[in-house]
Amino acid sequence: MAVPAIQRRRRSPAAFESPGARLRSSGGAGVVTGLPLVLLRSEGVVLLRSEGVALLALAMVLYGSSGRSWWLLVALLPAPDLGLLGYLQSKRAGAVAYDLTHTYLPPAALGVAGMLTGSGLAAVLALVWFAHIGMDRALGLGLQYPDGSGRTHLGATRRDDSRGGVWTG
Numbered sequence: 508m509a510v511p512a513i514q515r516r517r518r519s520p521a522a523f524e525s526p527g528a529r530l531r532s533s534g535g536a537g538v539v540t541g542l543p544l545v546l547l548r549s550e551g552v553v554l555l556r557s558e559g560v561a562l563l564a565l566a567m568v569l570y571g572s573s574g575r576s577w578w579l580l581v582a583l584l585p586a587p588d589l590g591l592l593g594y595l596q597s598k599r600a601g602a603v604a605y606d607l608t609h610t611y612l613p614p615a616a617l618g619v620a621g622m623l624t625g626s627g628l629a630a631v632l633a634l635v636w637f638a639h640i641g642m643d644r645a646l647g648l649g650l651q652y653p654d655g656s657g658r659t660h661l662g663a664t665r666r667d668d669s670r671g672g673v674w675t676g
Contacts, residue, residue: 552647559644566638575631583632587639602651609640609650 570580593604607613614636621629643649649659 555649556645556647559641559646562641563638563645564641566634566641570631570634570638573627573631573634575627579631580635580638583635584639584642587636599653602653606650609643609648611637611640614640 567580587608590604590606590608591601594601614633617636618630618633621627621631621633647659652658
């Protein structure tokens with residue numbers, strides 16, 4: 508007699524593996540987020556993209572309450588993508604540079620520094636940076652693996668070579 512899929516999923520040891528063990532075994536999704544690996548195969552990607560939408564919305568609301576010009580936001584929103592220039596050096600350098608400009612730590616440090624020093628400009632620049640990261644996550648653009656495969660922490664690839672190099676984000 509066949510076991511229903513839901514029962515197989517409950518007994519699956521993958522949901523209980525430590526993130527490090529999963530990374531060493533197959534490099535699968537779930538390592539970055541810490542979510543149960545069963546969730547990341549379908550609903551988890553929706554959850555991660557929803558977090559991007561929430562971050563984008565929060566950053567935009569806070570930016571709007573700052574009273575700064577919306578033209579500044581429009582002009583600076585693509586600035587974190589300057590990290591893509593690292594790809595001119597190599598795939599590894601490009602992935603590292605992209606990831607450094609698309610993680611939460613640098614804009615958080617800039618925002619905290621802005622708040623502590625009373626620099627409204629630094630705080631607003633941090634909000635623009637967070638808005639960019641949220642926009643990228645909402646579009647499915649995640650942190651890059653440095654192996655040049657195009658895989659991201661969201662489990663997607665940047666380009667689908669079977670479709671003539673079309674972006675699948």
